[in-house]
Amino acid sequence: MASAIEVIAEVGFAQASLARIAAHADISKGVISYHFAGKEELMVEVVERTYGAIAEHVLTKMQGLQSATELLRTHVLSVAEHMRGHRTQLKALGEIFTNLRTADGKLRYGIKASEPTYLALEGIYRLGQESGEFRDFDVRVMAVTHSSAVDTMFAYWMAHPGHDLDAHARELADLLERACVT
Amino acid sequence: MASAIEVIAEVGFAQASLARIAAHADISKGVISYHFAGKEELMVEVVERTYGAIAEHVLTKMQGLQSATELLRTHVLSVAEHMRGHRTQLKALGEIFTNLRTADGKLRYGIKASEPTYLALEGIYRLGQESGEFRDFDVRVMAVTHSSAVDTMFAYWMAHPGHDLDAHARELADLLERACVT
DNA sequence: CTAGATTTTGGCCGTGCGGTCAGAAATTGA
DNA sequence: TCAATTTCTGACCGCACGGCCAAAATCTAG
Numbered sequence: 001m002a003s004a005i006e007v008i009a010e011v012g013f014a015q016a017s018l019a020r021i022a023a024h025a026d027i028s029k030g031v032i033s034y035h036f037a038g039k040e041e042l043m044v045e046v047v048e049r050t051y052g053a054i055a056e057h058v059l060t061k062m063q064g065l066q067s068a069t070e071l072l073r074t075h076v077l078s079v080a081e082h083m084r085g086h087r088t089q090l091k092a093l094g095e096i097f098t099n100l101r102t103a104d105g106k107l108r109y110g111i112k113a114s115e116p117t118y119l120a121l122e123g124i125y126r127l128g129q130e131s132g133e134f135r136d137f138d139v140r141v142m143a144v145t146h147s148s149a150v151d152t153m154f155a156y157w158m159a160h161p162g163h164d165l166d167a168h169a170r171e172l173a174d175l176l177e178r179a180c181v182t
Numbered sequence: 183m184a185s186a187i188e189v190i191a192e193v194g195f196a197q198a199s200l201a202r203i204a205a206h207a208d209i210s211k212g213v214i215s216y217h218f219a220g221k222e223e224l225m226v227e228v229v230e231r232t233y234g235a236i237a238e239h240v241l242t243k244m245q246g247l248q249s250a251t252e253l254l255r256t257h258v259l260s261v262a263e264h265m266r267g268h269r270t271q272l273k274a275l276g277e278i279f280t281n282l283r284t285a286d287g288k289l290r291y292g293i294k295a296s297e298p299t300y301l302a303l304e305g306i307y308r309l310g311q312e313s314g315e316f317r318d319f320d321v322r323v324m325a326v327t328h329s330s331a332v333d334t335m336f337a338y339w340m341a342h343p344g345h346d347l348d349a350h351a352r353e354l355a356d357l358l359e360r361a362c363v364t
Numbered sequence: 365c366t367a368g369a370t371t372t373t374g375g376c377c378g379t380g381c382g383g384t385c386a387g388a389a390a391t392t393g394a
Numbered sequence: 395t396c397a398a399t400t401t402c403t404g405a406c407c408g409c410a411c412g413g414c415c416a417a418a419a420t421c422t423a424g
Binding site: 011012014015098099101105107110111112137138141142144145147148149151152153155156158159167168171172174175176178179180 | 193283287289320330335340354357
Binding site: 199221 | 410
């Protein structure tokens, strides 16, 4: 499966054929079909494993925090921290999230698959509004914006390796916080 | 070419074969090869025409404005306005921007192709800092965040047709402004 | 009206895709 | 040691891809 991640990250989802993945792993294509019901299942496995790792990392970092401001800042910074150590996996995750389609042509993930992330982020922003830390605003718009800003921070850093990911994360945390405060 | 836009918007870039595009236009595949040097050139034509239309619309709306705050708000609102009237074209544009690759497998566009947009947005934010309207912050991070927030506003609206695009745009303009003010 | 130019058709090509599976190789447990 | 089981190989399959091109159809200018 590590080969699937590396090939997808390197050549993109569309060019990540079973032949290329198998060649990269130095195995036969038939091994993939033997272990997975199909290419889609392989991809789903990659997503679940990779996504689970991010979620675990971020949740661990946010454990025990009570302030909405701290939670929001920790979310951005801890995702960036995880990104730095897992660039190949996250690249592959993004490719699959954006492109994987089911047999009937529909997107398997796509933006609707971000709903759990949106709900979690809304929870943080709503907590801030309830505690008085934050002003009144549309938490859905803020959650959608927050999520996309984090994704693009990664994409930008991937395209510009010299870019300071942590500085970007701090700056992003600042602007998200300032957008909310009373 | 309208057929290319509609097919790409409907089934996604990867499934938008020349056969499907031709069938949608009720023409033969050979016509495409006759008029365009290849599939890539057809896609580039779609991008240039569609992107040019957005740029023209937004620039027209921003003409004569002097306040950085007005410029930033007008950018967000006028892009949303254009989106409402060109959802199919913008869907196709996004698909091509994200997925089109050259013969040697490299992304034709990708995030580096957003550099002109980033530079333009940086100009607005820098103007605000120079005039005293805005505080001191990393204009590149703000530009990258602004651009991705606008793109995701569209993607979210495409996935949730009941979502109020204009309300989202106003809310986004608010949070971008608040993130910047002194 | 017609020759020449332009546009279109649709079958064909080589290539690559995901998936299959008979048989080989490796592993396991008694 | 060996039968049974598991894992792997790699050739093969039908399908779809982008692109090509000879021939047909349409258009244009004189």
